[in-house]
Amino acid sequence: MESGSLAIGIGVAVAIGVAAAMVGSRAGRRRALVAERRAAEATEELARREATSREAGAVQDLILDSMQEGILLFGADRRSAFVNDALEHHLGARPGSMDELLPVDLREMVRGVVESSVPASIEVERGAPSRWLRVAATPAGDGAALVVVTDITESRRIEAVRRDFVTNASHELKTPVASIQATAETLRGAIEDGSGAAPRFAVQLEHEALRLSRIMSDLLDLSRLESGSEDGEPVGFDTLVRDEVERFQEQAHAAGVFLSVAATDPAAVRGSARDLSLLVRNLVDNAIRYTQEGGTVLVRVAGDADGVTLTVRDSGAGIPSRDLPRVFERFYRVDRARSRETGGTGLGLAIVRHVAENHGGSASVVSEFGIGSTFTVRLPSTGSRAFDA
Ligand code: ADP
Secondary structure (H helix, E strand, O other), X not given: OOHHHHHHHHHXXXXXXXXXXXXOOHHHHHHHHHHHHHHHHHHHHHHHHHHHHHHHHHHHHHHHHHOOOEEEEEOOOOEEEEEXXXXXXXXXXXXXXXXXXXXXXXXXXXXXXXXXXXXXXXXXXXXXXXEEEEXXXXXXXXXXXXXXXXXXXXXXXXXXXXXXXXXXHHHHHHHHHHHHHHHHHHHHHHHHHOXXXXXXXXXXXXXXXXXXXXXXXXXXXXXXXXXXXXXXXXXXXXXXXXXXXXXXXXXXXXXXXXXXEEOOXXXXXXXXXXXXXXXXXXXXXXXXHOOOOOOEEEEEEEEOOOEEEEEEEEOOOOOOOOXXXXXXXXXXXXXXXXXXXXXXXXXXXXXXXXXXXXXXXXXXXXXXXXXXXXXXXXXXXXXXXXXXX
């Protein structure tokens, strides 16, 4: 029974009851009691239905208002019949009618959908700071239309990063490949001439092939790290750091750089020993490569109640303050020629940041140009988001 007819039913039952009571006979009184009971039951039923319908409406409003997509429904009169909170957030206003829709491209698109009865969508840029929105409109009959607005700023940013990465990676790979080709041709010429220069070109060839292999290896590490670090095992970070630093003593000695390590307290972290070694290697390698002869590199591990801190401090070239915010980006180099000369790939610090973040930690740098740099990695001592997941 509809709520309206239920209410009429209650009215009729009450009227019968009153009339019967007025008649005054025993049968009449019984009929009056029955009618009263029915009226009471019907009143209860009506209240229950109204409560249920109120609840359903509230749930619907809650769902529509907690959606990230903006929803806007235009009625046949082209006025807004429904607008959720996200729509107001995305468009910066609650349009009262189709004519108030902004920007103009969007308004024209929605009008076109209403006139043609064919769904359409458009991507528009809005506001400052700028956001990108995808707006889809669907005809809803009799000139009405449903408009759904989705914020696609983040997905466009990720797509741009991916495009830049592919362009940069191709460019970085093209240079050593071109060098290898040219050197191989020169080597062949030197062998045919018997000029005696062949061994020099062979060494150069080897050097270029090594550079190519380093770029490939860093690219593969980075792509693996982008999907998280693999295993969550307990790692003695102090021992791991001491071992890695030890492996660099020969390289430091050859560069005339004094390399020391202070990692005496036990520092336990949970994570991937393989990736943490990669992190330490990249920081120590950089510190040696960017420090001139006679300089120093100090590696330190310290633990506290919250976690473990690794610092790699050098007295090297330092980084200009304008470049500091970008050095952890893939392929970003302050001095491209120096990086290339010393065997850099431009990916080392991106790898460091990925490993730190995969372990629930962070990587940062403070530096003074011409004085030196200190790279700091913070790791939680036990567990991490990436591994607990
Ligand atoms: P690269 O392979 O070129 O060293 P990285 O990603 O490891 O690439 O580092 C990015 C850039 O940050 C480097 O090219 C260099 O300009 C700068 N950089 C990194 N570590 C140091 C450091 N210890 N001292 C000075 N500059 C550094």
